[in-house]
Amino acid sequence: MQPGGYLDARRAVEATVRERAGRVLGGLVRYLGDFALAEDVYQDAVARALERWPVNGVPANPAGWLVTTARRAALDRLRHHAVRAAKAPDLALLARLEHDVDDDVLDIPDERLALLFTCCHPALSEEARVALTLRTLGGLQTAEIARSFLVPEPTMAQRLVRARRKIADAGIPFRVPGRDELPERLSSVLAVLYLVFNEGYASTSGDGLFRVDLSAEAIRLTRVLTELLPEPEVRGLLALMRLTDARRDARVGHDGGLVTLEEQDRGRWDAAAIAEGIALVRGALADRRPGPYQLQAAIAAVHAEARTAAETDWWQIVGLYTALATLAGTPVVSLNRAAALAMAAGPEVGLAAMDRPEVAGPLADYHLWHAARADLLRRAGRRDAAAAAYREALARVTNPVERRYLEARLAAVTP
Amino acid sequence: MQYLLLIYEDEALSPTTDEARTAMMGAYFAYTKELRDAGVFVGGDALHPIATATTVRVRDGRATTTDGPFAETKEQLGGYYLINVPDLDAALKWAAKIPAAHTGSVEVRPIVDFG
Numbered sequence: 001m002q003p004g005g006y007l008d009a010r011r012a013v014e015a016t017v018r019e020r021a022g023r024v025l026g027g028l029v030r031y032l033g034d035f036a037l038a039e040d041v042y043q044d045a046v047a048r049a050l051e052r053w054p055v056n057g058v059p060a061n062p063a064g065w066l067v068t069t070a071r072r073a074a075l076d077r078l079r080h081h082a083v084r085a086a087k088a089p090d091l092a093l094l095a096r097l098e099h100d101v102d103d104d105v106l107d108i109p110d111e112r113l114a115l116l117f118t119c120c121h122p123a124l125s126e127e128a129r130v131a132l133t134l135r136t137l138g139g140l141q142t143a144e145i146a147r148s149f150l151v152p153e154p155t156m157a158q159r160l161v162r163a164r165r166k167i168a169d170a171g172i173p174f175r176v177p178g179r180d181e182l183p184e185r186l187s188s189v190l191a192v193l194y195l196v197f198n199e200g201y202a203s204t205s206g207d208g209l210f211r212v213d214l215s216a217e218a219i220r221l222t223r224v225l226t227e228l229l230p231e232p233e234v235r236g237l238l239a240l241m242r243l244t245d246a247r248r249d250a251r252v253g254h255d256g257g258l259v260t261l262e263e264q265d266r267g268r269w270d271a272a273a274i275a276e277g278i279a280l281v282r283g284a285l286a287d288r289r290p291g292p293y294q295l296q297a298a299i300a301a302v303h304a305e306a307r308t309a310a311e312t313d314w315w316q317i318v319g320l321y322t323a324l325a326t327l328a329g330t331p332v333v334s335l336n337r338a339a340a341l342a343m344a345a346g347p348e349v350g351l352a353a354m355d356r357p358e359v360a361g362p363l364a365d366y367h368l369w370h371a372a373r374a375d376l377l378r379r380a381g382r383r384d385a386a387a388a389a390y391r392e393a394l395a396r397v398t399n400p401v402e403r404r405y406l407e408a409r410l411a412a413v414t415p
Numbered sequence: 416m417q418y419l420l421l422i423y424e425d426e427a428l429s430p431t432t433d434e435a436r437t438a439m440m441g442a443y444f445a446y447t448k449e450l451r452d453a454g455v456f457v458g459g460d461a462l463h464p465i466a467t468a469t470t471v472r473v474r475d476g477r478a479t480t481t482d483g484p485f486a487e488t489k490e491q492l493g494g495y496y497l498i499n500v501p502d503l504d505a506a507l508k509w510a511a512k513i514p515a516a517h518t519g520s521v522e523v524r525p526i527v528d529f530g
Contacts, residue, residue: 171416
């Protein structure tokens with residue numbers, strides 16, 4: 001086989017394996033009753049697949065092959081450790097493995113939901129939840145996850161090891177939470193998925209070549225979740241992701257600079273993503289169980305439905321932010337509502353809302369609060385005050401792309 | 416699996432009136448009974464306040480004894496429960512029912528099984 005052919009084959013194998021990662025690993029955790037063991041033997045099986053399949057071809061039942069290979073690896077590991085006093089559970093597992101190991105695996109029970117809820121358990125730190133979710137359900141390599149979050153690989157590896165240890169030592173169970181716990185536990189899962197999406201969305205420019213497309217990964221995982229658990233907030237989150245991602249190409253100018261929503265070329269928006277997002281949020285809201293993700297998606301949908309920025313139904317957006325503030329109010333939500341209010345009722349009205357103590361107080365060090373004020377002051381013709389506000393924003397901004405944008409804005413109001 | 420539920424609360428919030436004290440003890444008696452009825456209770460005790468604590472450290476063969484807890488903290492250890500439950504979720508559910516969970520913090524620690 002040509003060298004190029006091998007690389008292509010290997011890439012195809014990697015994709016096939018990644019696609020099935022959550023399904024295979026979930027099934028193994030359930031069968032073996034041991035998260036860490038399941039992960040280890042899964043990795044053994046994947047390594048085998050990456051060696052063999054590019055040369056021998058992908059088997060007819062790739063997932064089944066992986067499970068069988070993993071079970072054999074588990075049997076080896078347990079036999080190896082059988083010399084020391086084995087605790088009762090290990091012996092039972094050993095017996096079961098010996099009985100099953102040569103059977104064909106035709107049907108793998110779908111344990112992806114249990115896997116997702118375990119990885120996103122509140123007992124784990126947020127960064128651990130993110131890393132574990134991407135590793136187990138996303139099938140990403142440790143190196144890929146490390147690069148995506150701009151963290152050294154050993155650090156990420158340690159994070160994953162600690163998370164696995166906590167699952168084992170603290171007794172985090174492998175299960176889908178019961179009805180009474182579900183709302184709180186689901187919000188933890190959605191927060192992880194949204195965080196991954198935003199991490200991907202924030203890094204559209206730069207060395208995108210070497211970093212996994214986290215936004216695409218978040219969309220993929222959220223889509224799987226909507227199939228397994230079609231709750232309205234899950235569909236709302238997928239809608240929000242699709243609608244936000246639809247604007248991706250229009251966000252960055254030719255010079256790599258930031259292009260605001262108002263200035264974007266809407267012809268560059270992904271119409272198919274928008275159509276899906278709008279359908280999803282409409283369907284979710286019809287269930288009459290509104291939530292923060294559904295409302296944020298609805299706001300994005302109102303923007304998406306406007307052919308031009310001038311045609312935006314700002315009053316509808318203000319109403320949606322008001323509902324969001326009632327349901328899950330934060331100073332940032334109030335800020336965004338005030339910005340929408342300015343577009344509907346004029347800059348002075350928006351400024352008054354932004355300057356209310358319950359908004360201004362908590363956001364005094366938030367660069368976007370200063371930037372939003374600066375923008376309204378500019379629209380109100382108060383150039384000196386606008387310049388001062390842009391300077392306050394610049395003193396607090398960290399993202400270099402945003403910085404360049406603010407500097408240009410400042411220059412525009414400075415004679 | 417056995418878990419130790421460590422009850423931390425700001426002593427400044429301790430009940431000062433007889434009624435408040437009685438109400439608090441009643442709440443804990445009820446909780447302990449719930450644990451026993453569920454068959455998960457292994458142990459549990461209230462501790463005397465921090466003022467009664469003494470800390471011992473032995474360094475280089477010398478023992479030092481000091482008045483007070485091992486460290487000054489905003490919330491102080493006031494009691495514990497030892498329970499036997501299937502997994503962390505079960506332990507967390509029980510921890511949330513401890514009266515002090517509403518005003519203080521309950522730390523849930525798994526016991527090492529030297530099996």
